Amino acid sequence: GENVEQHPSTLSVQEGDSAVIKCTYSDSASNYFPWYKQELGKGPQLIIDIRSNVGEKKDQRIAVTLNKTAKHFSLHITETQPEDSAVYFCAASKRSNDYKLSFGAGTTVTVRA
Amino acid sequence: SQTIHQWPATLVQPVGSPLSLECTVEGTSNPNLYWYRQAAGRGLQLLFYSVGIGQISSEVPQNLSASRPQDRQFILSSKKLLLSDSGFYLCAWSAGGAETQYFGPGTRLLVL
Numbered sequence: 618g619e620n621v622e623q624h625p626s627t628l629s630v631q632e633g634d635s636a637v638i639k640c641t642y643s644d645s646a647s648n649y650f651p652w653y654k655q656e657l658g659k660g661p662q663l664i665i666d667i668r669s670n671v672g673e674k675k676d677q678r679i680a681v682t683l684n685k686t687a688k689h690f691s692l693h694i695t696e697t698q699p700e701d702s703a704v705y706f707c708a709a710s711k712r713s714n715d716y717k718l719s720f721g722a723g724t725t726v727t728v729r730a
Numbered sequence: 731s732q733t734i735h736q737w738p739a740t741l742v743q744p745v746g747s748p749l750s751l752e753c754t755v756e757g758t759s760n761p762n763l764y765w766y767r768q769a770a771g772r773g774l775q776l777l778f779y780s781v782g783i784g785q786i787s788s789e790v791p792q793n794l795s796a797s798r799p800q801d802r803q804f805i806l807s808s809k810k811l812l813l814s815d816s817g818f819y820l821c822a823w824s825a826g827g828a829e830t831q832y833f834g835p836g837t838r839l840l841v842l
Contacts, residue, residue, distance in 0.1 A: 649829040660820050660833035661774070668829075706773060715762070715781070716829045717789075720773040 619644040621709050623721025631729050636694040638724045640707035643688070647709040649716060650683060650690050655704045655723075664705075665692070697728045732757035734834040736821050742840045749794075749808040751837050753821030756802065763804040764822040764831060765796055774820065780804060781826065816841045 620643040630636045642650075648669035653661035667674045667681045667690065674681050678697075683690040694701055704725050708718040733756045743749060755761050765777040776789045778796035786796050793812050797805045804821055821834040 651830065653833070658836075658838075660836045663830065663832065666830065710829060712829075715779070716824065716831075717764075717776055717779060718774075718831060720775075722773040723771075 619647060619709055619711075619714075619719035621707060621719050621721045623707050623724055625724060626722065627725045627727070629727045629729060630697050632697060632699060634697055636692075636697055636701070636726055636728075638692045638705055638707070638726075639689060640691070640709075640721050641687075641689040642709040642719075644709070644711065645685075645688060646713060647711045649710045649712075650681070651708050651718070652679075652681060652692050653706045653708070655706065657703075661706060694726075697726075699728050699730055702726055702728045732823070732832070734821060734823055734832060736819075736834040736837050738837060739835065740838045740840075742842060743811050745813055745841055746810045749806070749811050749815070749839070751806040751819055751821075751839075753804040753806075753834055754802055755823045758802070758823070758825060760801060760826045761823040762826055763798060764824075765804065765806050766820040766822065766833075768818040768820060768836075770817070778806070811841045813841050815839065 623640045651666035654664045655661040678695045680693040704723045706723050707721040710716040710718045735754050764779045766774040768774050780798045794808050819837045822831040824831045
């Protein structure tokens, strides 16, 4: 099955700086890659996703890039704010597997004021 | 708009007791439904998913079972809880055939 690895496991950044989280996946047939943000005690919330037919997607301060050849994708958060502090998860899925998600282990992001 | 509910929010149960967690979705029809477990500080593990009433697929062998008695209702059960069943249980839904999953608020289960 699909194996998704996520790095780093923890990330501390100064407010206003950028944060980058990287994920690799093993199944070249995967074609959908969402990112979720989970605040303490809450369910994960979808923040951005990308499909395999594009290489980059941006939504305000958040962007995701995908390199299908290398089988990795990254989340970029610019101008970080204290409210960006949370655990972020990447995931991968494919149509032939009913789009069941395989998750990375998560990255705990702390934005220092 | 669509909303997903889970209850209870928290639950403390003794080892060997039964379990029933409920998930309901509003504002959509024929959703795919999912149960995940999240151990403390860990990622999400898919336990069950369902593409329709009475259709349940189990992803990992375990002490739990799932049922879907109605289109927008998904239930996670156990006859006898184990200590290892403690965790944060999340329900999710997606539109049938679509990729994007949306998560509920979760139920925190502590088995003592």
